[in-house]
Amino acid sequence: MLLGRDLAVDLGTATTQVHVRGRGVVLDEPSLVAVDTRTGRLVAAGTAAQEMLGRTPERVVTLRPLSDGVVTDAEVTEQMLRHFVGRVRPSRLVRPRTVVGVPSGVTAVERRALEDAALRCGARSVHVVEEVMAAAIGAGLPVESSTASLVVDMGGGTTDVAVISLGGVVNARSLRVGGDEVAEAVVRGVKESHDLLLGERSAEDIKVRAGSVWPLAEELTVRVRGRDLSTGLPRTVELGGEEVRRMIEPVTAQVVEVVRLVLDVCPPELAGDLLDSGVVLTGGGALLRGWTERLRHELGVPVRVADEPQHAVVRGAGACVDDLRVLHRTVLGSATR
Structure with missing residues (x-):
């Protein structure tokens, strides 16, 4: 070969x-x-x-x-x-x-x-x-062990959640919501709040530079240009991290809920393992600030982001x-x- x-x-x-x-x-x-x-x-x-x-x-x-x-x-x-x-x-x-x-x-x-x-x-x-x-293997988890691992793979179009044990998927759910929907929520939010139309690249830039799913010690701000829907002319607005977080909350809440659903139906023996091993986040969506704090608060289990989760x-x-x-x-x- x-x-x-x-x-x-x-x-x-x-x-x-x-x-x-x-x-x-x-x-x-x-x-x-x-x-x-x-x-x-x-x-x-x-x-x-x-x-x-x-x-x-x-x-x-x-x-x-x-x-x-x-x-x-x-x-x-x-x-x-x-x-x-x-x-x-x-x-x-x-x-x-x-x-x-x-x-x-x-x-x-x-x-x-x-x-x-x-x-x-x-x-x-x-x-x-x-x-x-594949994400579990790429994150270095002991997928063939009898000890359970819970993986949340946050992609651009889907979020996959699975409990893995003994080399197989014990329970899984797939949500057709991902990073693209987060960006679309930013476009809608800016349009509704500021009467400003954004392009796809601008929305992605806002998500990367000021997006978060949990309050930060120091909130971020970002200036963005778009087309004023009233005048048709270019205009610049400044968005704060808290405002961006409110815009994307309907999307991020769906992700939290699907992880909760997988945990709710997890067999008792494996649920005990997850109190120790916790949740591992993979995929590009895991780079959005605050996921570890948000899920730890909502679910009561340890949470960590894999090294280079996007890969x-x-x-x-x-x-x-x-x-x-x-x-x-x-x-x-x-x-x-």
């Missing part, structure tokens, strides 16, 4: 990450494309497409081919994945085995769409693993690529050929 031959892909709503066997994570870019509407040709993908947001000529549109963690446009998803894989594959002559992460709540049809996209991009075989299990899923899927024994223990069903 050639090093660098096989791939692990976390094809997410917000970002796509690729791990190459023997090389680690080699690509981490937005799951975003720019397409020429006249020809259907891919103009740009990833970071290049993100830089084009709101700035394209009429014939070019920027779009996300995945929503809530699943494929919504198969043709564009394939073009995007082919573009990314083509940038990192060491050889076009060798067809790699590919491990793809999927949210826990996907249907068989949605799962098949992801498998087909990978196969059409040149994969020899495709193995599908649940993202929450936990692709690291775990990469471990399946690097060690076939891990793959065979975690793969969902047989490989697609």
Whole structure:
């Protein structure tokens, strides 16, 4: 087996990450494309497409081919994945085995769409693993131990929560709410409170610079520009951290509730373990300030954020690529050929 031959892909709503066997994570870019509407040709993908947001000529549109963690446009998803894989594959002559992460709540049809996209991009075989299990492996949790672990994987389009023990998922829930909904809540909140229309990039900037889910010792502020809905002219407003927190509360409260539901139905023996091991947060959404304090307060269990939580899923899927024994223990069903 050639090093660098096989791939692990976390094809997410917000970002796509690729791990190459023997090389680690080699690509981490937005799951975003720019397409020429006249020809259907891919103009740009990833970071290049993100830089084009709101700035394209009429014939070019920027779009996300995945929503809530699943494929919504198969043709564009394939073009995007082919573009990314083509940038990192060491050889076009060798067809790699590919491990793809999927949210826990996907249907068989949605799962098949992801498998087909990978196969059409040149994969020899495709193995599908649940993202929450991959996240647990990537976070370094003892997934094969009899001691329970609770993982909350906060992605761009979904939040997956699972109790894991003895190498399997004991109980899991998937909520089709993630970082994208947080940004959308900011857009709505600024529109309602300030009569100002924001773009997607501005809302994401507010979330990163001033967003939190729990009061901070020193609240942050951010200045943002948008279009005044009354005059149609550009205007700048200043937002405080407390105001941003109120805007996103309806979304963050859903995440807290789904974690509570998983804990409520956890078997008593495993619930006792979680009082010691606590909750581990993974995914890009875990970077939002205050999650550890909020969940600790709401649930009464220890909470910690994994190292580099945004890469936990692709690291775990990469471990399946690097060690076939891990793959065979975690793969969902047989490989697609």
